[in-house]
Amino acid sequence: MTYASVLVDVSVRQTDRPFDYLIPDRWHDAIQPGMRVIVPFGPRKVQGFVLAIKETTSLDKVKEIEEVLDVMPVLTEELLLLGSHIAQKTLCFLISAYQAMLPTAIKAVYKKHVQITSDEVYEALPTELAQLFSVVKRREWTEVESLVSKISIVQRAIKEGLLEIEYEVKNKANKKTERVVSLLKVLDEDLKNISSPQQKDIIEYLRMNGQTSVKELKEFLQITDSPIKTLQKNEFISIETIEVYRDPYVGSDIEKSKPLPLVDEQRVAYEHIVSSFKEREHKIHLLHGVTGSGKTEVYLQTIQEVLLKGMEAIVLVPEISLTPQIVGRFKSRFGNDVAVLHSGLSIGEKYDEWRKIQRKEVKVVVGARSAIFAPFENLGIIIIDEEHETTYKQDEHPRYHARDIAVWRGEYHNCPVVLGSATPTLETFARAQKGVYELETMSMRVNQGPLPEVEVVDMREQLRNGNRTMFSTLLHEKIIDRLEKKEQIILFLNRRGYSSFVMCRDCGYTIQCPHCEVSLTYHKHNHSLKCHYCGYETYMPKQCPSCQSDHIRFFGTGTQKVEEAITQSFPEARVIRMDNDTTSRKGAHEKMLKQFGNGEADILLGTQMIAKGLDFPNVTLVGVLAADSSLHLPDFRASERTFSLLTQVSGRAGRHEKPGEVVIQTYSPEHYSIELAKTQDFIAFYEEEMKIRRSFHYPPFYYLVLISISHTDLIKVVKVSEQITGYLRENLSNRSIVLGPVASPIAKIKDQFRYQCVIKYKSEPALYDVLNRIQQFYQEETDKGKLQITIDFQPTMFM
């Protein structure tokens, strides 16, 4: 007898452990850990993952596995191991960790049907049910629920054995299939006997072109299914259904590219990384290169080496759909060896890309955060571009950081991990300084061009001098100049922590969301006010609800408003505006960038999404409007983010022959992150910021855990928060610091009050134990859904 430990797809604490099932004989040697199965669980059926195969079980009664869903495991041995590591380190259920590794298409969909037990039951059934099941003998539960007058009559029929419930587990996956036609043996004699010209055409076509899809045959020969069917019936051809891949990049013509010559700094970095790959050393390299220093080319050539050895590579890029230019570079270098995974793909497309990896049909995957789980088994290198990006941290369970996963997998495979950035996180840079990571510095731009000249304009002064527009005199002049020279301009609107809120000029009243403690945002297109947290929407009032004054206006600068200002100040300029509104349609993003690249516009105006990765030779001016809006967020990383953002945006200017200029507009020009962005001196910024981090006990000197507590009852939230902080203070070592409880910066979302506390620690042996105990203590209450407690290690946000 062999048994399987199965982890079922039910994410609650009580089922967060394996259950044993008997493996039926027919599956004996076929079943392997990492495969998905369907098992009976209580009265229903659920999907589960086989964790292990074993010869014995301690139970006296076990059920049999009902079905095996995979031919090969969807989770490799490595990923199974990694899952338990993630569950342990982020305090999530094991099943959640595994779910996070797989494409959504593979997730189970549960259905419940009601059917007649036998044809003889009609007399016994109540008329209502007899009618319902007279023609259709099997119906979906939800359908029955809505058609029937009372659920109880169905339940009684089930008890009496007239009806029964059947549980079904389906795959969300939709493999895209295609019917293909192959020619069987057709003798010339047979051909003579075929009178239909269409059938003859088909055979002719197949003889010329070999295996062909039904679709193509029909299109090319302008025929229907019927002659094809006849040929199949007479066994001249065979039709089989095969799986095909959707190609999200079909039609985009990609030219093959060749390795570019490396400049000295690039070569040094390249050689270091390649040597640790060849020596099979798990080293972490920080590739610290200024914008335009050619980091991507280093990635490409190191990957080339990895591929030469028949090994595989993972490349993470922040939210990749936003940088089609980068995807293009990988596709053009490695062609069909590349799979691309990002959020812009449909569920089916993601699944197809994932299948290519699983079947080892590709060697390189380029993707966003979750691509770190690519099921490669022969990894040679892992690259994380723009290492400092916060999108690498998942903000829902499991709250993992892709960088940590990369390090874990690098260790498992004994391969190097490369972290690339012009503005690495302080944590990473500090490790490189200490020699924990290898530091590769690239301080020169490949084109030998200088970094762009950056000027900071004090907007307070502009205001004092009577300039009330969004453009300082300097930026205005420079825009005019570029427009005349037919050079291009990027205008960046820093909107983080910024929105167009509504305020009464007379009494100062601002309109807030009734369910969340945030101001509502004004939306121009339908004159509405919307809450960005819960979706609440209302009309824009004509009068102040508080003092009835007419002077109620919206404040803040949206991209729309900037666009209007541009057309007013520079009527001849052609503008492309990129923000969430204009790029939500699929492919809109790529299209707009292409237009700008072709010179169809003079100004590209946008938010964060235009800050990185873009490379347009004709851009010689970058303007940053309101540089400091990200500076005053209640977050210790605000300075780091601002500096990083300004550096990245500045890097968009003058990347090729023409030198670039940057104008940064700010109300706090004396702030060090803005002052240092002017010289783009990362080291100076690092040293300055480290002083602050040290004295305030922030990372990289301390690790952080953020515990958030929320509930609809404020008193309950306060009580639980105080209990938790009290417990932490009592049970953690006195070297750790516990802050709070305090109300979260956004104190209420969706009618839930939110409190938080923070643990700062350097080394805390009791940490996991204590946090687990807290989770267990409140488990009953959190299960009911009223109370929520989330624990976030190394949080990126404190909102």
Added chain:
DNA sequence: AGCACGCCGACT
């Protein structure tokens, strides 16, 4: 999470 089981009040 679902689902059954069981206990209790309400109503034919």
Added chain:
DNA sequence: GTCGGCGTGCTC
């Protein structure tokens, strides 16, 4: 005496 409400506890 039955129906349906919800609290409790289990699922190999």
